[in-house]
Amino acid sequence: MEIKSVQLKNFRNYENESVVFKxxxxxxxxxxxxxxxxxxxxxxxxxxxxxxxTNKEKELIKWNENFGKITVEFLKSSGNKKIELYLFSNQNKxxxxxxxxxxxxxxLMGELNAIYFSPDELKLVKESPExxxxxxxxxxxxxxxNYFYALSKYNKILNQRNKLLKSGNINSIKETISIWNEQLxxxxxxxxLKRLELIEQLKVFAKQxxxxxxxxxxxxxxxxxxxxxxxxxxxxxKLLKLYDESLEKDLNLGYTTVGPHRDDIKIxxxxxxxxxxxxxxxxxxxxxxxxxxxxxxxxxxxxxxxVLLLDDxxxxxxxxxxxxxxxxxxxFQTILTCTEYNLNLPANVLKISNGKVV
Ligand SMILES: Nc1ncnc2c1ncn2[C@@H]1O[C@H](COP(=O)(O)OP(=O)(O)OP(=O)(O)O)[C@@H](O)[C@H]1O
Ligand SMILES: [Mg+2]
Numbered sequence: 523m524e525i526k527s528v529q530l531k532n533f534r535n536y537e538n539e540s541v542v543f544k545x546x547x548x549x550x551x552x553x554x555x556x557x558x559x560x561x562x563x564x565x566x567x568x569x570x571x572x573x574x575x576t577n578k579e580k581e582l583i584k585w586n587e588n589f590g591k592i593t594v595e596f597l598k599s600s601g602n603k604k605i606e607l608y609l610f611s612n613q614n615k616x617x618x619x620x621x622x623x624x625x626x627x628x629x630l631m632g633e634l635n636a637i638y639f640s641p642d643e644l645k646l647v648k649e650s651p652e653x654x655x656x657x658x659x660x661x662x663x664x665x666x667x668n669y670f671y672a673l674s675k676y677n678k679i680l681n682q683r684n685k686l687l688k689s690g691n692i693n694s695i696k697e698t699i700s701i702w703n704e705q706l707x708x709x710x711x712x713x714x715l716k717r718l719e720l721i722e723q724l725k726v727f728a729k730q731x732x733x734x735x736x737x738x739x740x741x742x743x744x745x746x747x748x749x750x751x752x753x754x755x756x757x758x759x760k761l762l763k764l765y766d767e768s769l770e771k772d773l774n775l776g777y778t779t780v781g782p783h784r785d786d787i788k789i790x791x792x793x794x795x796x797x798x799x800x801x802x803x804x805x806x807x808x809x810x811x812x813x814x815x816x817x818x819x820x821x822x823x824x825x826x827x828x829v830l831l832l833d834d835x836x837x838x839x840x841x842x843x844x845x846x847x848x849x850x851x852x853x854f855q856t857i858l859t860c861t862e863y864n865l866n867l868p869a870n871v872l873k874i875s876n877g878k879v880v
Contacts, residue, residue, distance in 0.1 A: 523635050523826050524855050525565065526602075529593040532584040533609070534560035535877035544870040547851060550859040552874035558859035561874070562638065562831045565857070568594045568605045569636035569829075570660055571617070571627045583609050596634055599826050605634055628670045631663045635820055635828035639813045641838045646812060647797060647805040651747075651786035658717050658787070661816060665823050669716050676709035680778055688776040699769070706781065707761040711754050713782045721746045721787065723822065727815035732791070735807050735814075735846055740791050742811055748785030803840075810835075810843065814850065827854035834859055 525543045530536035535557045550558040559575075563582075567573050573582060583590040588611035595604045606618040617624050619633055645653045663670040683702040686695055725744045732742035749764075751757040764780040765772075772779055789796045789808055796808050820828045830851060836844055837860070848867060851858075863871055873880050 523829050524597045525634075525829055525857070526595045526597060527593075528561065528565060528595075530561070530564055530591075532587040532590040533564055533582060533592055534584060536560065536564075537584065537877060539878055541872060541879055543855070543857065545855055547867060547869040548855070548857045549863045549869045549871045550857065550874050551861070551863045551871055552859075553861060556874045557877045558874050559640075559833050560877075562833050562857060562859060564592045565594060565634075565829070566636055566638045566831060568592055568607050568630075569634040570663065571615075571630050574638050574640070574642075579609055579615055580611055583611055588612065594634060596829075603633060605630070626671075628667045628674070631667045631670045632665065632824075635664055635824060635826075636831055637813060637816050637820070637828050638831045638833070639810075639835055640833035641835060643809050643813070644806055647789060647800070647808045651784070654787040655783070655785060657812070658720055661819065662716050662720055664820070664828075666716065669713070672709050672712045672716075676706065676713055676782070679706045679709060680781070680783060684777045687772050687778070690773075695773070699765075703762055703765045706778075707758050707765070710761055710781050711757050714749060714757060714785070715752065715754065717782065717785070718746055718750060718752060720819070723819050724812070724815050727818040728811050731814035731818075732807065732811040735811055735843055740804070740807070742796075742808060743790040743793075745788045745790075746785065747788050748782060806838065807843065810839070810847065814847075817850075817854070830854060830856040832856060832858040836860055 524545050527540060527542045529540045531538055541561065550561060552558050563573055563575055567582070573579075576582070590609035592607045592609075593604065595602070597603075604618075604620055606621075608616040610616075617627070617630055619629065624630060646657055659669075659673060663673070679702060683699075683706060686698065686702065689695070721744055728744055729742050732740055749757055749760055751760060761781065765778075768780050791800060791804060791808065794800065796804055800808065817827060817830065820826075832851075835847075836858070839847065848865065863869070
């Protein structure tokens with residue numbers, strides 16, 4: 523996977539700019555607040571249809587404008603592709619792939635494969651399970667459009683089930699809850715089974731990456747926290763039983779307390795739960811190992827490496843880890859932001875100043 527060019531029209535602080543990328547290492551160098559992260563955000567938005575920074579699409583359009591556009595041209599093993607993403611202040615975004623408008627966001631999934639890594643990603647290890655679920659979901663959506671559709675359906679049904687629970691209308695709940703349970707458990711099974719497959723792969727690659735980063739000193743182990751049955755019928759039966767058992771609690775709280783929307787990944791290093799007991803440095807290394815593992819999973823599932831978007835991460839890593847990361851990124855296209863590029867590696871250096879490549 524190789525991005526050839528990105529064009530931005532009224533996107534964040536870019537008015538009208540075209541950026542050409544090369545294979546290998548690309549550096550976006552510039553002072554603070556010039557538009558480096560904005561450019562990575564534009565690329566990732568075209569990969570997964572969502573910004574890593576905001577859910578409010580309007581914020582992405584240049585101030586005082588009511589229309590914005592991102593165009594990304596890239597080369598995949600299957601050929602040249604072009605994604606055009608239009609942003610409007612008064613309506614939802616629109617997307618074209620190779621000039622053809624898509625009807626559903628799911629159609630975008632898996633077209634442009636990218637991994638985004640910023641210092642914020644430390645959250646991945648340290649913070650709430652939501653971050654780790656998002657991590658799994660973003661990858662699975664890129665691998666498999668059906669996962670995206672299952673997840674969307676799941677969230678819709680979950681919302682409706684929660685509304686019903688909140689309504690407090692006992693008669694209506696008694697009458698209809700089993701219908702919601704049936705529908706919810708169908709999507710839940712699909713989601714859980716796909717996540718379990720992912721964790722099986724991730725486990726192996728993360729362990730390898732972590733040994734590499736820590737000179738074989740730390741053994742990293744991942745496991746899925748939630749139901750882990752790999753037989754759909756067993757899984758479904760257990761889910762339905764859990765819905766029944768937690769109904770009273772769910773009624774009191776007004777939302778569904780069991781299912782994949784509550785699951786997590788447990789990260790252990792040398793048998794210690796790193797989320798609760800790891801040092802900052804260990805948590806940082808684990809986040810990096812997960813990201814490196816992600817690269818390998820993309821390669822093994824899709825046959826080619828994704829584009830790696832590294833926002834400001836070099837300054838966050840000690841020299842040893844930085845060197846190790848830089849050794850790996852030779853293998854694929856990387857776009858890396860920094861305030862000053864002083865490494866001895868050949869790279870396509872692009873200087874960014876006030877929303878322009880100078
Ligand atoms: N919708 C928008 N319209 C115009 N400018 C915006 C918009 N959203 C953000 N900006 C501006 O874009 C500028 C650049 O942001 P960006 O996050 O890309 O900086 P950066 O180069 O990554 O800086 P840093 O090195 O501090 O991370 C910021 O000053 C911000 O105020
Ligand atoms: Mg930035």
